[in-house]
Amino acid sequence: MFEKYFSERIKNTPSSFIREILKVTQNPEIISFAGGLPNPISFPQEELKISMNRIAQKFGAKIYQYSTTMGLESLREYIVQRYKIIQKMENITLDNVIITTGSQQALDLIGKVFINKNDKVLVEKPSYLGLLQSFCLYGADFIQTKLNDDGLDINELKKVLDEQKPKLAYLIPNFQNPTGLTYSAQNRISVFNQIKDKDLILIQDDPYGELRFDNNERLPYIGLNESEKNIYLGSFSKIITPGMRLGYIIANKEIIKMLETAKQASDLHSNIFAQYLISDYLYNNDLDKHIEKIKKLYKSQAKAMVEAMQKEFPSNVTFTIPKGGMFSWASLPDGVSSVDLFNKAIEKNVAFVPGDPFYVGINNVNTLRLNYTNADDKTIKEGIRRLAESIREII
Amino acid sequence: MFEKYFSERIKNTPSSFIREILKVTQNPEIISFAGGLPNPISFPQEELKISMNRIAQKFGAKIYQYSTTMGLESLREYIVQRYKIIQKMENITLDNVIITTGSQQALDLIGKVFINKNDKVLVEKPSYLGLLQSFCLYGADFIQTKLNDDGLDINELKKVLDEQKPKLAYLIPNFQNPTGLTYSAQNRISVFNQIKDKDLILIQDDPYGELRFDNNERLPYIGLNESEKNIYLGSFSKIITPGMRLGYIIANKEIIKMLETAKQASDLHSNIFAQYLISDYLYNNDLDKHIEKIKKLYKSQAKAMVEAMQKEFPSNVTFTIPKGGMFSWASLPDGVSSVDLFNKAIEKNVAFVPGDPFYVGINNVNTLRLNYTNADDKTIKEGIRRLAESIREII
Numbered sequence: 001m002f003e004k005y006f007s008e009r010i011k012n013t014p015s016s017f018i019r020e021i022l023k024v025t026q027n028p029e030i031i032s033f034a035g036g037l038p039n040p041i042s043f044p045q046e047e048l049k050i051s052m053n054r055i056a057q058k059f060g061a062k063i064y065q066y067s068t069t070m071g072l073e074s075l076r077e078y079i080v081q082r083y084k085i086i087q088k089m090e091n092i093t094l095d096n097v098i099i100t101t102g103s104q105q106a107l108d109l110i111g112k113v114f115i116n117k118n119d120k121v122l123v124e125k126p127s128y129l130g131l132l133q134s135f136c137l138y139g140a141d142f143i144q145t146k147l148n149d150d151g152l153d154i155n156e157l158k159k160v161l162d163e164q165k166p167k168l169a170y171l172i173p174n175f176q177n178p179t180g181l182t183y184s185a186q187n188r189i190s191v192f193n194q195i196k197d198k199d200l201i202l203i204q205d206d207p208y209g210e211l212r213f214d215n216n217e218r219l220p221y222i223g224l225n226e227s228e229k230n231i232y233l234g235s236f237s238k239i240i241t242p243g244m245r246l247g248y249i250i251a252n253k254e255i256i257k258m259l260e261t262a263k264q265a266s267d268l269h270s271n272i273f274a275q276y277l278i279s280d281y282l283y284n285n286d287l288d289k290h291i292e293k294i295k296k297l298y299k300s301q302a303k304a305m306v307e308a309m310q311k312e313f314p315s316n317v318t319f320t321i322p323k324g325g326m327f328s329w330a331s332l333p334d335g336v337s338s339v340d341l342f343n344k345a346i347e348k349n350v351a352f353v354p355g356d357p358f359y360v361g362i363n364n365v366n367t368l369r370l371n372y373t374n375a376d377d378k379t380i381k382e383g384i385r386r387l388a389e390s391i392r393e394i395i
Numbered sequence: 396m397f398e399k400y401f402s403e404r405i406k407n408t409p410s411s412f413i414r415e416i417l418k419v420t421q422n423p424e425i426i427s428f429a430g431g432l433p434n435p436i437s438f439p440q441e442e443l444k445i446s447m448n449r450i451a452q453k454f455g456a457k458i459y460q461y462s463t464t465m466g467l468e469s470l471r472e473y474i475v476q477r478y479k480i481i482q483k484m485e486n487i488t489l490d491n492v493i494i495t496t497g498s499q500q501a502l503d504l505i506g507k508v509f510i511n512k513n514d515k516v517l518v519e520k521p522s523y524l525g526l527l528q529s530f531c532l533y534g535a536d537f538i539q540t541k542l543n544d545d546g547l548d549i550n551e552l553k554k555v556l557d558e559q560k561p562k563l564a565y566l567i568p569n570f571q572n573p574t575g576l577t578y579s580a581q582n583r584i585s586v587f588n589q590i591k592d593k594d595l596i597l598i599q600d601d602p603y604g605e606l607r608f609d610n611n612e613r614l615p616y617i618g619l620n621e622s623e624k625n626i627y628l629g630s631f632s633k634i635i636t637p638g639m640r641l642g643y644i645i646a647n648k649e650i651i652k653m654l655e656t657a658k659q660a661s662d663l664h665s666n667i668f669a670q671y672l673i674s675d676y677l678y679n680n681d682l683d684k685h686i687e688k689i690k691k692l693y694k695s696q697a698k699a700m701v702e703a704m705q706k707e708f709p710s711n712v713t714f715t716i717p718k719g720g721m722f723s724w725a726s727l728p729d730g731v732s733s734v735d736l737f738n739k740a741i742e743k744n745v746a747f748v749p750g751d752p753f754y755v756g757i758n759n760v761n762t763l764r765l766n767y768t769n770a771d772d773k774t775i776k777e778g779i780r781r782l783a784e785s786i787r788e789i790i
Binding site for chain 1 (some may be wrong): 402594619632636638649666
């Protein structure tokens with residue numbers, strides 16, 4: 001009835017495939033690897049309860065009042081200090097940080113500020129579906145570029161840069177969603193060598209970077225401290241709480257100023273109570289110690305899934321071995337559709353996300369995403385057993 | 396340096412004039428009528444503290460986890476029940492309500508879902524600047540239609556509808572921002588008679604409707620229960636807390652479904668802790684009793700400002716007499732610029748918002764917005780005295 005009123009952009013935007021899947025997986029008998037939810041262990045509930053009572057006492061009406069679009073200064077200051085030390089970012093100040101209503105809003109704001117209809121955006125193949133949905137609304141033309149085990153395919157990147165001249169690139173260098181893959185140190189350097197002289201804004205989204213299973217050194221961002229055209233996204237969703245919807249963007253202050261205008265028109269500012277709460281938590285607790293707990297659990301869950309896949313899956317099914325983050329990514333033999341597998345698997349009460357929504361313009365792909373952060377070892381084993389059975393029935 | 400990368404839409408969007416003004420008014424010696432902040436009396440701090448501890452106890456991890464895009468069911472159910480009774484909305488169900496990150500996000504989502512570049516949008520003259528900024532990003536062509544003391548000018552409305560055929564209309568029928576004006580019962584009927592057969596989506600934004608100073612009957616929305624093309628916006632910002640950023644949209648469920656897709660791409664969902672908190676507050680307290688307290692204060696503040704203006708202002712300066720809400724709107728003699736007055740007033744340590752940002756494409760208007768909800772009677776009197784002095788010096 002309202003078809004004629006709706007905008008072209010919304011008519012061209014796919015509604016979320018995952019949402020439909022999650023409806024199916026409500027059934028409690030289903031073992032679901034479909035979600036992308038952090039394990040509740042990552043919410044420091046007792047500490048947050050102490051913090052909320054403390055900020056109510058300490059700041060009174062301020063935690064309920066309108067506030068600034070840029071975000072709470074103490075929270076932005078914490079981010080500046082942490083990124084200077086841990087991410088080795090030189091020279092960043094308060095003016096380089098804006099708080100967003102989760103990283104999803106960061107994507108929306110970047111879309112608003114940078115994308116004209118038909119602007120070309122380089123993304124990984126496969127890429128984060130929330131980005132595809134968000135930038136689609138601004139009329140982006142996506143160029144998906146092959147992702148190898150060690151990062152972007154440099155030959156394909158070079159070709160895409162030369163022939164298509166994208167204006168933006170969106171990459172998830174650490175424990176990528178959906179594949180779980182991480183760019184190697186060498187690949188990061190190679191990528192930067194290819195893009196550094198191009199007219200290209202590089203967005204690096206990093207919700208999972210803190211969740212490294214092995215305590216080896218953190219890999220530097222692509223072009224770290226070498227490019228003013230770099231935009232970094234971060235989030236508290238996977239290390240403290242996603243329900244509070246708090247993320248942030250770090251970028252050149254001229255870019256931040258434009259994002260501020262876009263944010264003002266989008267929601268005025270992010271929940272200020274949540275900003276006081278997370279800020280209080282961060283200044284009064286040891287975040288790294290908390291993250292250790294999450295990493296330990298996820299590492300054991302990932303191990304359980306990988307071992308079960310090694311044991312149960314036919315040898316012509318491959319999968320990534322995650323070194324951090326929340327996902328593994330499996331590939332069925334060529335020509336086998338993961339949507340067909342999904343329908344079969346649901347009959348056996350196990351669910352996952354078929355690869356389709358992570359690609360642009362192709363369907364019935366042979367890949368699928370598996371989340372391991374919300375089940376215990378026994379459940380993971382049983383789920384993978386059922387999934388392997390489903391695979392054997394369709395290949 | 397980034398000019399060539401920025402989108403056309405953001406380059407065409409004015410950054411907020413009010414933001415610049417608020418910077419000037421940081422000086423504690425300035426009496427500011429410039430803000431639009433609710434008085435802290437409207438935040439039920441003690442009750443919210445009880446609610447936050449209760450929901451932490453009762454719902455545990457759920458208040459920190461990812462949640463649904465549509466919003467918390469108990470909160471949407473409360474809205475349904477309240478609107479059925481108080482606003483006399485028939486036949487609305489959960490499917491007609493989506494929670495937004497403040498009403499500002501509601502505007503952004505509606506822009507995303509309905510506006511193609513150069514679509515015509517009818518707005519009041521003057522209109523809410525947050526709407527102008529938000530829809531500007533989607534390329535709306537605004538048609539400003541004269542606002543009289545009793546509502547929209549019907550002759551001008553008729554002409555605009557016939558000649559320009561707007562796709563959307565955005566109106567604030569109760570205690571409008573910036574003018575404080577309210578549409579009469581008769582005007583509401585006349586407006587609906589004009590638009591009902593047109594291909595027009597009518598948005599009625601109502602953040603101030605609960606703040607009626609006199610306990611006379613609530614006026615019905617335009618076309619209430621008579622049009623599927625009506626969209627209603629509501630907010631908890633002016634009656635509980637703006638810092639939690641919670642608003643909502645009530646509309647036909649086909650429209651809500653599209654808004655849900657747009658919201659998913661914009662911020663996934665609104666802060667779920669805040670939704671549990673406000674829901675718990677609403678089910679365990681008497682909202683109407685709380686609103687009475689706010690109304691009583693604002694009524695006396697409005698009275699103080701009106702009396703001071705009657706006493707101090709030259710007779711060729713007119714102003715609205717608010718019957719609710721947070722603002723009055725003054726008009727200087729023709730040809731006198733309120734921006735010039737602003738510069739003079741700042742020297743005398745009193746501030747307000749010049750009318751310019753509430754209009755499209757005109758500058759140096761003779762009108763100004765005055766907020767009375769954040770000062771006591773004595774301060775209001777002194778501020779108006781200073782303002783009157785400034786006026787006399789420039790007219």
